[in-house]
Ligand SMILES: Cc1cc2nc3c(=O)[nH]c(=O)nc-3n(C[C@H](O)[C@H](O)[C@H](O)COP(=O)(O)OP(=O)(O)OC[C@H]3O[C@@H](n4cnc5c(N)ncnc54)[C@H](O)[C@@H]3O)c2cc1C
């Protein structure tokens with residue numbers, strides 16, 4: 001049996017962020033990957049999604065600027081856009097794998113499963129690790145209904161050769177809102193099926209309303225309070241979605257109902273406990289078996305399930321295994337929905353701050369400010385939450401076609417504890433979203 005200081009299961013952003021610093025500190029590291037090296041984000045998540053989104057951004061920007069003298073709205077050629085995306089994704093797995101071996105680690109292809117607390121198997125081969133890091137991510141949830149095998153996932157969407165004429169998404173979270181926007185801008189008719197009456201739970205209602213209104217203007221249809229019962233193929237080759245009092249025929253339907261860990265690892269053999277949210281971990285990201293860690297999407301922490309969080313977890317566990325005794329302390333983490341409007345948020349939400357004496361909330365509809373008027377935005381708003389006693393910025397929500405950049409700046413102010421008046425004294429390039437901060441704090 002081969003022996004390692006550390007075995008990392010999963011070659012995605014979390015696992016790799018842990019593996020590299022351990023290897024450069026001289027640890028003997030094995031990384032196991034059962035599918036595409038690099039994991040979800042660069043192969044069938046954030047990065048390919050944002051490649052497709054680039055064309056959508058350019059198209060919507062051009063459409064807005066027809067009022068300002070630009071002639072014609074460009075069309076999106078789906079096969080060419082897909083070729084552009086594939087030119088990026090094609091090299092990710094091989095490049096990532098050779099990065100791992102080039103750094104002196106051992107890369108094994110195959111599905112890992114636990115044999116006992118220190119041993120994993122990949123196929124017939126056994127590997128023993130002094131420490132083991134589980135970084136196996138999560139899988140899309142499919143509804144438990146008749147015709148479930150006809151339902152595709154975001155991974156299928158992000159690699160479609162042709163764009164179907166009519167698409168439906170089940171769910172109204174990140175994946176659905178982002179991919180619906182891409183599909184509609186590329187020319188598909190899009191329906192979003194919601195089992196409740198709120199999209200993007202966890203984002204401020206006013207921001208979500210603005211996004212939904214913008215999506216409705218792009219002819220995306222939202223169907224609220226629909227509990228889907230079945231999907232059938234019709235003789236015409238379309239898919240018929242049915243619920244009580246509801247029927248919809250589409251070419252393709254995608255589940256976007258959240259993501260959960262799968263159960264291939266035989267965690268019980270290593271006494272690692274799980275809940276429906278993932279693997280139970282403590283403040284050191286240790287599972288219920290002390291030398292086994294869980295990081296990234298698969299760990300049941302209260303953090304959002306995002307690539308930079310997986311990376312933060314991975315770097316933290318590496319430092320912990322190299323001797324740091326401090327518990328994990330997350331910074332404020334920004335998150336963005338890349339829709340026809342971007343919604344970006346970080347820190348204390350306006351809804352939490354409202355009615356709490358400790359905070360002051362500055363909220364501005366900035367649609368007609370110079371910055372957003374110049375690019376003919378249809379809606380833009382900035383909300384900043386400050387702590388009264390310290391003048392520190394503690395939260396922000398931005399809605400605009402480029403919300404992520406302002407929220408990233410405000411995230412830096414939050415995490416470096418730069419007071420609002422100090423940010424106002426800084427000089428930023430003018431005119432820009434950053435120079436507007438003078439009037440927003
Ligand atoms: C469509 C989509 C868009 C997204 N967009 C964004 C975004 O814009 N910004 C953002 O921050 N996040 C985004 N995310 C989330 C982001 O992709 C994840 O948070 C991130 O990939 C988590 O990293 P991870 O290492 O925990 O898991 P993963 O990236 O999922 O990596 C886990 C790896 O483990 C492997 N694995 C699983 N089980 C085993 C096993 N038993 N043996 C061996 N290998 C195994 C898997 O094959 C996979 O490669 C998006 C996700 C999706 C689906």
Ligand SMILES: NC(=O)c1ccc[n+]([C@@H]2O[C@H](COP(=O)([O-])OP(=O)(O)OC[C@H]3O[C@@H](n4cnc5c(N)ncnc54)[C@H](O)[C@@H]3O)[C@@H](O)[C@H]2O)c1
Nearest residue numbers: 170171172173174175176195256257258259305306336337
């Ligand atoms: N921009 C980003 O950062 C980004 C983009 C995409 C995905 N992600 C990550 O991937 C995760 C998964 O995204 P997601 O959109 O699949 O999940 P999500 O948790 O964001 O949204 C799930 C949606 O499905 C709905 N839903 C749940 N059960 C349902 C049912 N039975 N019928 C109909 N609808 C149902 C929920 O109400 C919700 O609207 C996100 O939580 C996020 O961590 C991030």
